[in-house]
Each structure stands twice: as structure tokens, then as C-alpha cells.
Amino acid sequence: MTQKIAILGASGYTGAELVRLIATHPEMEVAALSGNSKAGMSMAEVFPHLRHLDLPRLTTIDEVDFKGIDLAFCALPHATSQAVIRALPEDLRIVDLSADFRLRDPHQYRIWYGKDHAAPELQQEAVYGLTEFYRDEIRGARLIAGTGCNAATGQYALRPLIEAGVIDLDRIVIDLKAAVSGAGRSLKENLLHAELSEGAHGYAVGGGHRHQAEFEQEFSRAAGRPVQIQFTPHLIPANRGILATVYVDGDSDAIHGALSARYAEEEFIVMLPEGEHPSIRHIRGSNYCHIGVVPDRIEGRTIVIATLDNLTKGSSGQAIQNANLMLGNDEGAGLRLAPVFP
Template sequence: MTYKIAILGASGYTGAELVRLIATHPQMEIVALSGDRKAGMAMHEVYPHLRHMDLPALCKIDEIDFADVDLAFCALPHATSQAVIKTLPATTKVVDLSADFRLRDADEFEKWYGKPHSATDLQAEAVYGLTEFYREKIKTARLVAGTGCNAATGQFVLRPLIAAGVIDFDQIILDLKVAVSGAGRSLKEHLLYGELEDNAFAYAIGGQHRHLGEFDQEFSAIAGRPVRIQFTPHLIPSTRGILATAYVHGEAGAVHYALADAYRDEPFIKVLPTGQAPNMKHVRGSNFCHIGVVADRLENRTIVIAALDNLTKGSSGQAIQNANLMLGLDETTGLMNAPVFP
């Protein structure tokens, strides 16, 4: 069976990544692409690398007949998905790539995003889209909320360690290096080549980053009590990728065992042998995440490092992994392509 797919917000980076990945998916057919500011344009006019694909022209969302759509990927800007998803037929499954449904508490959403949530009924219904940990709920969900790319990377490192109780919950430091595509395609002065090339800098410092809302929500639920981590992201002059380094209080052998045990049967999470560290280029363009564990010279201190592609495993690949489950398909379908190297 072939499922009919709509991509809302197809003119952004995550939308284009969805199109690229679905190109080799044997059971998905793209029937609608929206991009309001570029409506009427062919997709290859916006993204020439997709010229080989037979795709519908970009249109406005209200021009799509959702009666013919089995599943919609919503790759719209934050705070705009709520209004759109409220109007979709109940028969259309939705994977939302924005932040609109990641936080379960409406007050927490307003705290981190600065405005009240306008679809609290859907917020209560949405399933958090970290596939490896919410797989069974995702299978029966109508609405899945994709995680933030930084949030996904940090959680792949820390969730199993908190669940196993092998680290001190109050002594967690997470340092992320994130590529520029994580900031989207819109023009921003600090992302100009002349500003970012030969440069790197921290941002959202001191607990300001919105993905902390996801960390607080998820880690506290696992621990059964509040868990607050120190987290600083850094923008680096790279197009794709995230490298996360977590500094934890815990014995390296126990940390490695907890991670290896948690991901033993996971197709996309690869825990490296003890002492090896991952590399962003080793996962580029793929739905894989590599995790390494290294003992620190200080007693009972361990360094855990994870690498993934922010546009794929951190966003669009994760979205397709979730969509596969929602449609009753093997979750790896269309996603086992090897990373692009060099």
C-alpha cells in the first residue's frame, strides 16, 4: 500500500529534507507541498537538488484537499502549527516538526515560548516523538510532536543514565555544538557567511534555551523528581550536525553498560566501544546517532559524547521514523541509507 503524504512548510530546510528522504521511501507518495510565500513555484525552483523528482508545485495550505491525505508532516514555524492542525480532518495523521506540541503543560509552553497555547486539547493528545522511548504510544497516535534537535541529542545521551540511576542527577553538564541549519533558512545577520565563517559562539546562555523545557519535562518524569541540567549550545560554522558532550558524575563502566543495554536492539542508535568518540561526519545525512563513553582522569567522572545530523535524526528523519510507526510500517523503511562521507 502507498500512503499519500502532504508536507506543510516544504520550502524550509526540514521540509526539503523530508522530500529528499521520501524520494526513496517505497510506501509514501507526496501529493501536496505547501509553502505560502513561494506558492505557485516548482519545488526545484526553490531547491534545485530536487530537480530529478516529480513533485507537485508549492501551494497555500488552504488549497490542499486533505480528504486525499493519509498523513501530513507539519514543518511550519513555531507557534503557527497550532492553528493549522486544528483545522485538519480527524482522519489525517499528523507529525509536527515545530515546538508547538512538545511540552505537555500549557503553562510551561507559555513560559518558554512567550504566548498562550491556542490548542490545549491537541496539546493533551499529542505524543512526544522521541521514537526510541515512545514507540508504543506513537503507533496509535493521531498527532506526534517531533522533538527539538538539541533536545533529541541530549536525551539520547542522558535518558538511559537517569533511568538506570548510574549518575548524579544534580551534577549534569551538557555542552552542544550545533550546525547552522538548525537555525532555519530565514535571513539572520549573525548567520551571514562573514559573521559565522571562522567563528563559533555560545548562545542562549545560562538557562535561556527553549529546549531546556523538554529536558526538564522528560528527565524529571524519568527520575520521579525535578532534574535540572546545565546546558550551553554553541553555533559552529558547519551546515549539518550536532555534537553533544555530557559531563556526568558516575563510573564509566556503569555508564557504558547502561547505554549499551538501552540501545542494544535499536536500529539507529550505535554505542561505540569504550574509549571511542563519535564524529559528526560519520552520521551526516543519515538517521543514525553514534554515542561514545570515555572515562575522565578524575575519579567517578565520565564524558559521554553523541553525534547526529540535526536535519535527519534530529528532525525530518525522526519524523519519518514516527510516521512509519503511525502507518503500521517498519520504522526503518526509507531510512537505512548510509551516511554521506566525506
């Protein structure tokens, strides 16, 4: 039987990406769409590129009838999902794309987000949604906390190396370039074309980016001891894509070998031949992550570069990958679209 899907927050970029991907899914059907600020409008009015699809009109969340809904994607702004999800039916399976359940410790949430966690009892059951590393837990979960797109990119480059013990854990640097869609669809002065185009700039420099907390939570868990990193994100004038350049101390052959072994059976993680490095243009619009390893000219140092589409593998595609596991589907269903090039 067709699985009925609700998308809460469908008027944002990740909501639109969910609709685009589910349109090709053999098992899922969009049965409800909410977008409080666009309630009453059709998706064709909000996103003309989706006008060919037969979709329900946007409503408020309060108007969504969850009877018969198999799973809900929550694509709401950060700091709003906790209260919304707390009010949803207790038997409803949920994949949350916001940051609201990513940090396991509510105290850490308070530190990084400046407010108390509104649903600490739900935090206890939330499973972190980095699919390739939490697959077994995701299958039996009711609530998935989707990762940050920056955090996913850096983790794909580094988690296998931490687990294999082939790098110095005290000398990790992530220099990351992120496209503008990662900042969401709301109007912001620094995202205006005249402010952003023909340039690039760092932000949250010095360790203030909330994905830093995700990195250190997950890297410390993988290492079995505290791990702190240097992380600087940069905003670039592109619509989609993230490219993380990671600098580590370790032998490049061992590093490439550890990554290749870990991802040998992973459909959506592609290891490049040693010495090659990836490009955003080769993963755009897809659920694939490409990883390359290059030895540095300084002996004993190595550069690992990972790239993915922030809206797909970094968010909505990952969410569907997790939902497939939760609903008993083929994990890659609806996600095997080739990247868009050029």
C-alpha cells in the same frame, strides 16, 4: 497501496529533507506540498537539488486537498503549527516538526515561548516523538510532537543513565555544538557567512534556550522527580550536525553498560566501543546517532558524547520513523541511507 503524504512548510530545510527521504521510501508518495511564501513555484525552483523528482507544485495550505491524504508532516515555523493543525481534518494523522506541542503543560509553553497555547485541547493528545522511548504510544497516536534536535541529542546520551540510576542527577552538564541549519532558512544577520564562518559562539547562555524546557520535562519524567541541568548550546560554522558533550558523575563502565544494554536492539542508535568518541562527519546525512563514553581523568567522572544530523535523526528522519509506526510500516523504511563522507 501507496500512502499519500502532505508536507506543510515544504520550502524550509526540514521540508526539503522530508522530500529527499520520502523519495526512497517504498510505501510513501508526496501528494501535496505547501509553502505559502513560495506558492505557485516548483520544488525544483526552490531546491534545485530535488529537480530530478516528479513532485507537485507548492501551494498555500488553504489550497491543499486533504481528501485521500494518509498523513501530513507539519514543517512550519514555531508558533504557527497550533492554529494550522487545529483547522486540519480531525481524522488526519499528523507529525509536527515544530516546537508547538513538545511541552505537555500549556503553562510551561507560556513561560518558555511568551504566548498562550493556541490549541490546548490538542496538546492533551499529542505524543512526544522521541521514537526509541515512546514507540508504543506513537503507534496509536494521531498527533506527534517532534522533538527539538538539540533535545534529542542530549536525551539519547542521558535518558538510559537516568532510568538506570547510574549517574548523579544533580550534576549534569551538556555542552552542545550545533550546525547552522538548525536555525532555519530565514535570513538572519548572525547567520551571514561573514558573521558565522571562522568562529563559534554560545547562545542562550545561562539557561534561556527553549530546549532546556524539553530536557527538564523529559529527564524529570524519567527520574520520577525534578531534574535540572546546565545546558549551553554553541553555533558552529557547519551546515549539518549536532555534537553534545555531556559531563556526569558516575562510573564509566556502568554508564557504557547501561547505554549499550538500552540500545542493543535499536537500529539507529550506535554505541561505540568504550573509550572511542564520535564525530559529526560520521553521521552526516543519515538517521543514525553515534554515542561514545570516555572516563574522565578525575575518578568518578565520565564524559558521554552523542552526535546526530539535526535535519535527519534530529528532525525529518525522526518524523518519518514516527510516521512509519503510525502507518504500520517497517520503522526503518526510507531511512537506511548511509552517512555522507567526506
